[in-house]
Amino acid sequence: MSRSLLSSSSSSSSRRCCSSSSSRIFSSKRRHQQQRHQRHLGKRRQRRVPRARESTDDDDNNDDEKEKEHERNNKNNEDDDDVYSVCVLGAGPAGLTTALAMQKMLSSPLDTTKKPTLSRLKITVLDKNPNALDGNVGGGFNINGGAAVLEKLGVYEEVFSKNANALRAVLSRRCDIARTRLFEVDVEKEVRGDFLTNAKELLVNEKSGEVMAGTVMRADLSQSLRESLNEETCEVVLGCEVLGVDAESGEVELRRRDGTTTETRKFDLIVGADGIDSLARKCVVESNASSGDGSSSGSGNSSRSGGSSTSGRKEPIYSGIKILFGVTGVDDKPEDLIRELSDRTTAHQWFGDGAYSLVFTGGGENKKRHNLAFCSNEPLGSANSNPSWRANSSVTKEYAHNKMMKANMPADVLRLCLRCERFFEIGVFFHEPLDSWSSSNGKIVLVGDAAHAMPPFLGQGANQAMQDAYVLAKCLATCGADIKNPSKVNEALQSYSNTRRPPTEAIMNASRFVGALETGKGPVSLFRDLAFFVAGKFGITGKIFLSGATPRL
Ligand SMILES: Cc1cc2nc3c(=O)[nH]c(=O)nc-3n(C[C@H](O)[C@H](O)[C@H](O)COP(=O)(O)OP(=O)(O)OC[C@H]3O[C@@H](n4cnc5c(N)ncnc54)[C@H](O)[C@@H]3O)c2cc1C
Known part of the structure; x- marks a missing residue:
């Protein structure tokens, strides 16, 4: 397994090659100390995180009640076996649909004859853009297969028809x-x-x-998706940039809107829905390449995996x-x-x-x-x-x-x-296609443009992103009570990627x-x-x- 905490600064938005040396690798000791320190900081700072609203500098003014509720919701849950914690990077169509599909299929299955997969699901959606849901963001999408997903999730009228x-x-x-x-x-x-x-x-x-x-x-779709999320199990934090992702431990390093402090939080699963310049994608490619799992990081040609030869798969x-x-x-x-x-x-x-x-x-x-x-x-x-x-x-x-x-x-x-x-x-x-959309230990999985950014000439990027979200949640739901069992989760993630890679690759080629x-x-x-x-x-x-x-x- 790789030990890469890949930072966005090391893989800047410019399109230069990102070699494996660009990932930050901690020595075990330093890493351990840092984790302890950051966990401590994380606990303190997490109290300041508002739920399902934009992160602001006014957080210190929270009253006692909010503070308590916040602690309940945001306590560092890595030791809590009962909670399945998911971090979704990005509040675009892929990220918000993933959060919704997980809420529908993991905490209360669509098939009511089945028992819920787990007693507590906690999803945190982070987006670096404080205005990600504003009316002026983006243009129009042609939505078709994505609308079918919304129908299956029971939100067709309020998310699609209305908009x-x-x-x-x-x-x-x-x-x-x-x-x-x-x-x-x-x-x-x-x-x-x-x-x-x-x-x-x-x-x-x-x-x-x-x-x-x-x-x-785009903005109407995003706003309606967000409104359809149940705030009990999902918080959406805007203006919060993810700086690093650790493929081994499931840790995410993030910086809030004030820009001065960073914190580290740990999750059971990280969903990379962070778009075409995805940090999570780079991490998946590098972690699979350095774990020697050439087949999962390249197009089946192992000589092309690892080091700078992975750059074609990381960089658009x-x-x-x-x-x-x-x-x-x-x-x-x-x-x-x-x-x-x-x-x-x-x-x-x-x-x-x-x-x-x-x-x-x-x-x-x-x-x-x-x-x-x-x-x-x-x-x-x-x-x-x-x-x-x-x-x-x-x-x-x-x-x-x-x-x-x-x-x-x-x-x-x-x-x-x-x-x-x-x-x-x-x-x-x-993007060049990847053979696997998840890290080999099943801690990070990619959806939407992070997995397969495609030219828009068939109008399918957002549609495919929403289908990824649905299939990912459906596959994870098959884990049932074993949702924290790494080998079960890995099987589910492979099944997700096996279902979604062939159609997205075909559409990608056709669009080009x-x-x-x-x-x-x-x-x-x-x-x-x-x-x-x-x-x-x-x-x-x-x-x-x-x-x-x-x-x-
Ligand atoms: C001109 C054009 C026309 C298009 N037309 C269509 C169409 O008609 N139909 C269609 O289906 N698709 C269309 N698409 C494609 C569509 O826009 C994308 O495929 C879709 O937006 C992908 O969704 P996503 O959620 O995966 O990524 P994005 O929409 O890119 O969202 C990613 C989110 O992640 C956030 N993020 C990124 N990095 C970080 C970080 N480090 N920390 C925190 N947050 C981060 C970003 O702020 C962003 O909000 C079009 C694209 C273009 C360019």
């Missing part, structure tokens, strides 16, 4: 004057008429009979495509934006030379916003993966408009661009191919248009949509 704008069609055209139609995917027809997969059963809501496909704004790789993403304010009227169709349930694509744009509407009733993604084949420049979806102040309306005009995007797209109230510039990155084709230049763009036209005529484009959208649970 979604139904997606019924995708219409693709060329950027030429004639606006030549390339293909149209009729989402309803594809799902209801499907006979090749089990989409008909999995993507049609059992209660309402509606096809579960729609666009939600640039795809060669950049996205300028714009979001309008709420209540924009679509009629004067998209000339051909005032229907908000259609997503529109326009393909040009080396670039294309996608326009769609996201959000529930009275909070609909238009989203514009302009994707172009170009060097990364000063952009990065922008995992926190920070609005770039350097990306002005004029800059975005000029860029799209140069790429011959149609007037509808340019008009919409001028209506956007915020822009994000995003370099599209992806589709992205390269969609942003192809010169002759490639001509080939693309012909290929899309033919694929549309033979119904292949619909099948591609369906193969990504159908959940694999």
Whole structure:
């Protein structure tokens, strides 16, 4: 087993290689002393941690009652056999859905004939971004397989329906004057008429009979997921950065928002839902490489595991495509934006030379916003993966408009661009696949982008993240009363990763191919248009949509 406490400072957000020497390795003695000291500090500081709210500097003002309750909830439970403690790194779609699925399946099983797995479950979700759930974070997601997960977890109405704008069609055209139609995917027809997969059963809501496909704004999804969590067994702490993760002991080193102090807490399981630049992923790769378990850290080629050869699996790789993403304010009227169709349930694509744009509407009733993604084949420049979806102040309306005009995007797209109230510039990155998504001792497991960041050209990253969360909780629930037995947990984690790796790898490869084709230049763009036209005529484009959208649970 490795003894790596991998720190985020040692694996900075820049994309340099992170060798195994970059992990902090403590000598046993120093480590022991430090653990004792930090545990002591941890106990003191944990009293100051508010439950299910943002970490602030006002914590010292807690009254006695809160202090006592806090102590009850946050006492260091490593000696408490009755409690199963889980730390979820990241409050994105993967992290929040994991917390919810664990609450549903570990503390009170969906199958009421079965006994609960354990008497006390305690989940702590940590996110370094104090504004992770704010209204201005991120753009819209197309959600389909993820909606099926929410249905299974019993929160479909309050998390999905309330926040979604139904997606019924995708219409693709060329950027030429004639606006030549390339293909149209009729989402309803594809799902209801499907006979090749089990989409008909999995993507049609059992209660309402509606096809579960729609666009939600990221912040709405996150807020509703958080609201659906039971605060008795889950605290969500925002503005709390995880600095280090110990694959051997299950310890997490964290720094709260005030930025001055760090503390260490120990958990039975650490779920790495910390996105594309995941610290947990680096730790899993390094711990598996240094434990000599080459098969679990590479793609089956043991010569590529260990040392700097693991870097391809830890660090994301640039795809060669950049996205300028714009979001309008709420209540924009679509009629004067998209000339051909005032229907908000259609997503529109326009393909040009080396670039294309996608326009769609996201959000529930009275909070609909238009989203514009302009994707172009170009060097990364000063952009990065922008995992926190920070609005770039350097990306002005004029800059975005000029860029799209140069790429011959149609007037509808340019008009919409001028209506956007915020822009994000995003370099599209992806991960090389891992053979295992957990550390060899079963202390750390990865979900979502931390496990398999994929280009967004099939709109599946968040959908797959939510499916990971569901399958992980389902597999852990099979441990029953043995949830603290390492070999049982390891079996469950292997079963989780065996279920989820094949579909996510397939979607990853397809997304990379589709992205390269969609942003192809010169002759490639001509080939693309012909290929899309033919694929549309033979119904292949619909099948591609369906193969990504159908959940694999
Ligand atoms: C332009 C674009 C369009 C997309 N469209 C779609 C779509 O239509 N449909 C779809 O399904 N997917 C889409 N995706 C993909 C989707 O955004 C991601 O796959 C999804 O957000 C992954 O969720 P996650 O929870 O795994 O990671 P994230 O959403 O990245 O969340 C990770 C969280 O972890 C936190 N974190 C990171 N490091 C630390 C740390 N050290 N300590 C504490 N917290 C930490 C971060 O602050 C963040 O909140 C799109 C992506 C892009 C870029």
